[in-house]
Amino acid sequence: xxxxxxxxxxxxxxxxxxxxxxxxxxxxxxSPQAASQALAQLEHHLGVxxxxxxxxxxxxxxxxxxxxxxxxxxxxxxxxxxxxAKRTREEIAGPLRIAGPHSTFxxxxxxxxxxxxxxxxxxxxxxxxxxxxxxxxxxxxxxGFRIGASPKEGVIARRLLPLQLIICASPAYLDRHGTPIDxxxxxxxxxxxxxxxxxxxxxxxxxxxxxxxVDQHVVPAFCTNDEQLELQTxxxxxxxxxxxxxxxxxxxxxxxLVPLLLDHVVNxxxxxxxxxxxxxxxxxxxxxxDLAIEKLSDxxxxxxxxEELISLTQRAHQRTKQ
Numbered sequence: 001x002x003x004x005x006x007x008x009x010x011x012x013x014x015x016x017x018x019x020x021x022x023x024x025x026x027x028x029x030x031s032p033q034a035a036s037q038a039l040a041q042l043e044h045h046l047g048v049x050x051x052x053x054x055x056x057x058x059x060x061x062x063x064x065x066x067x068x069x070x071x072x073x074x075x076x077x078x079x080x081x082x083x084x085a086k087r088t089r090e091e092i093a094g095p096l097r098i099a100g101p102h103s104t105f106x107x108x109x110x111x112x113x114x115x116x117x118x119x120x121x122x123x124x125x126x127x128x129x130x131x132x133x134x135x136x137x138x139x140x141x142x143x144g145f146r147i148g149a150s151p152k153e154g155v156i157a158r159r160l161l162p163l164q165l166i167i168c169a170s171p172a173y174l175d176r177h178g179t180p181i182d183x184x185x186x187x188x189x190x191x192x193x194x195x196x197x198x199x200x201x202x203x204x205x206x207x208x209x210x211x212x213x214v215d216q217h218v219v220p221a222f223c224t225n226d227e228q229l230e231l232q233t234x235x236x237x238x239x240x241x242x243x244x245x246x247x248x249x250x251x252x253x254x255x256x257l258v259p260l261l262l263d264h265v266v267n268x269x270x271x272x273x274x275x276x277x278x279x280x281x282x283x284x285x286x287x288x289x290d291l292a293i294e295k296l297s298d299x300x301x302x303x304x305x306x307e308e309l310i311s312l313t314q315r316a317h318q319r320t321k322q
Contacts, residue, residue, distance in 0.1 A: 008042035011035050012050060013075055016060055016068050092283045093122035100145035102129040102197060103227045104244045108302065116291055123284045131197045142285040144274045157274040160292065161299035162267040164245030165206055168257040171316065172237030180260060183216060190221035192239040197225040205242045207264040246302045258316040259309050
């Protein structure tokens with residue numbers, strides 16, 4: 001139904017209820033001239049007169065009464081539906097579809113969803129983690145996360161935190177195999193590599209070399225497409241791994257992992273949150289976006305400063321000497 005027909009029907013019903021076209025126009029926020037034109041268009045469209053008009057009053061014709069009996073319940077139902085949709089948009093309840101990468105992102109989303117569910121128990125999060133880059137519209141995503149460059153046009157994107165890549169090993173590994181002092185020594189160490197879950201390709205280490213980011217190819221002693229398994233293998237003392245700061249920060253701070261080759265730590269990519277127009281977002285999506293920004297704007301939990309990395313490395317070496 002065209003919007004001018006819907007407006008004309010609304011004017012007709014309100015005029016019948018109030019008995020006055022002028023009062024109906026005021027109730028609908030229209031000028032008397034616009035209301036009169038809308039009603040005339042409706043009568044012309046239907047090919048019947050809906051009101052008997054005099055200078056003082058308006059009365060329904062028989063065709064007008066029949067038409068009112070038909071459209072009034074439908075218009076009331078439509079108004080209820082509109083009111084319900086507006087109310088639902090402002091309620092922090094209902095389903096919320098969240099998408100993000102499977103690799104690296106799990107610690108972040110686990111913490112966010114846990115706190116969100118505590119704050120808003122009436123929301124039902126539907127979290128889909130996948131390393132492929134999908135279409136957020138086709139996948140019906142309310143809120144998405146992406147690692148790398150900013151998402152494509154058509155979405156609003158906000159940078160949350162830098163993603164560090166840190167070479168590290170457990171104290172047990174370093175006790176058995178020694179500590180590499182430069183990149184060349186990596187060739188004599190047991191290194192792990194990550195196999196991309198979507199492409200199946202082995203991903204080289206990305207390292208900082210001066211002002212550039214370059215690929216560092218290592219001979220793999222261990223290979224996996226799951227970062228958590230790679231982490232556990234490093235914690236067990238079997239390999240040196242290059243792990244994201246999101247994954248490794250807590251283990252480095254606890255001394256379970258020791259950062260190595262600090263001059264080559266990389267943070268050239270970032271974690272982004274993306275979503276559609278904020279004005280049209282339901283309240284539950286806006287609340288989750290606000291929580292993510294609130295929790296991740298102060299990103300010290302997942303990012304280690306240069307000073308902290310140096311201090312933790314020195315502490316690990318002192319512990320080894322004792």
